[in-house]
Structure formats: structure tokens, C-alpha cells
Amino acid sequence: MNKEQRDFLKDSVRKRVDFSRTGQSRGVPEPPWQKPTPAGSPTVSLPAAGNWNVPACDLREAIARRQSHRRFLTLPLSLDDLSFLLWAAQGLRQAASPRQNFRTVPSAGCRHALETYVAAMRVQGLDKAIYRFLPHGHSLVKVKGFDRLESLLSEATFGQRFCGDAAATFVWTAVPERMEWRYAEASYKVIAIDAGHACQNVYLACAAVGCGACAVAAYDQARMDELLGVDGDEEFAIYLAAVGKVQSEPS
């Protein structure tokens, strides 16, 4: 038993934080709501909320049938499917307003300290590559193409092959500065909680598009960060979800 690590789950930290010293209290400008895109990066527009071909889905049934899937059909995801799943994970609730950062998932203090990457193995219209989702603008920016993306993902998850067999594997990174600006040392537990919201929405949204998902928290930190091209300090991977088409079950 490690007391310090157990304490991570408690909120005792809040009484130790000097909130008068946070970036916000000192007037430091708010970190950007999403990671800026390097100039000239190739971007892909995604079908906007409401413009996609996604059938209605009974929420009660989606919750009742939610389960982890690790075997996927070889069928690709459509761009509509991916757009919908990304919207469910981290999309803006009021896409029309660039001054608001309210999303489809809750976040402590509305800080939204996550970025969502997609390793696209089989998505119609997308090269096999790693992309980053831009909630503001509802688009993807291409990070890097990889010929061996399937095996690289499997290697970066300690041999969990379904992460490479998936049509797309989502990887959430944390950008701690966004949460620290307001909550200092009280940031870390709530970032982890926020990642759970994103992943659960993906599980449930999968039901609407004939997909299944499996959450993954066991991965090689250094390899995954390298694959995403993040520095491992200011931004690092914290959670994954492998997603693919699955055999429909009789109701």
C-alpha cells in the first residue's frame, strides 16, 4: 500500500493548494482551449453535427448493451462514423460559438485539458496515419503517416493486438497546463476523471454506428508519446480506446 498514491484519489490536496498563486489568480493568460496547429499542416474537415448519416439510437439500449469489444470486423469506418464518435468524445456542444468551450462531456472547471488523437487504420477517405481532432473547427489535423501503424500501436500497448486491428484507435493526451492554470496541484485527479467521460461517450456512441470499443490504460508511455509526437512532459498519453465495426447482436 502506498499512501501517497492512494491520496491521489482523495481531495485532501485542495486544502494544501495556495489558490492565490495559480496562473489564473496571477493574471497569466489562459492557455489555449486546443493545441495550436502548426502552420501548413494538412487538415481534413469532418461532417458537422447534424449533417452526418448516423441513425438514431435508443440510449437505454446502448447503456444496457455496453461492453468492451476486442474483435473487430475488417469493415472500415465512414468519415461520418468517425466524425460522430469524435463529437461524442470531445465535440463542442455549441459549435456555432467560438467564444464558448462547452463540450459533449463535462470537465472540471470547463478546463478540457485533453487532446484527442486518432490512429486511423481503416477510415474511408483518410490515409493510414495519426490525426489530431480539433473540436473548434470540427476537423482533423494530420500528425504523421505510418506504413506499419497497426504493429506500432500493438507494440506501444504491450502487444495488445486489437489496438492495431481496430479500424481506429483513439488516444487521449493530457495537457496539464490547461487544468493547472486554475487548479494547480488539484489538477491531476480531475484530468483522469475527465478522460473517463470521453471514453464512456465513445462506448455509448459506438452503439449508433455498429461499432464496439475497448478502453485501454495499459500502454508503453514512452513509445505511445513518441508515436503521437508529443514531448511527454507538457503533453502525454493517458488513455486509449480501440474502435471498430462489430457483428450486430440479436436484440
Ligand SMILES: Cc1cc2nc3c(=O)[nH]c(=O)nc-3n(C[C@H](O)[C@H](O)[C@H](O)COP(=O)(O)O)c2cc1C
Ligand atoms: C480504466 C480502464 C482501463 C482498461 N484497460 C484495458 C486494457 O489495457 N486492456 C484491455 O483489454 N481492456 C482494458 N479495459 C477494459 C476492461 O477490461 C473491461 O471494461 C472490463 O473487463 C469489464 O468488461 P466490460 O467493459 O465488457 O463490461 C480497461 C477498462 C478501463 C475502464
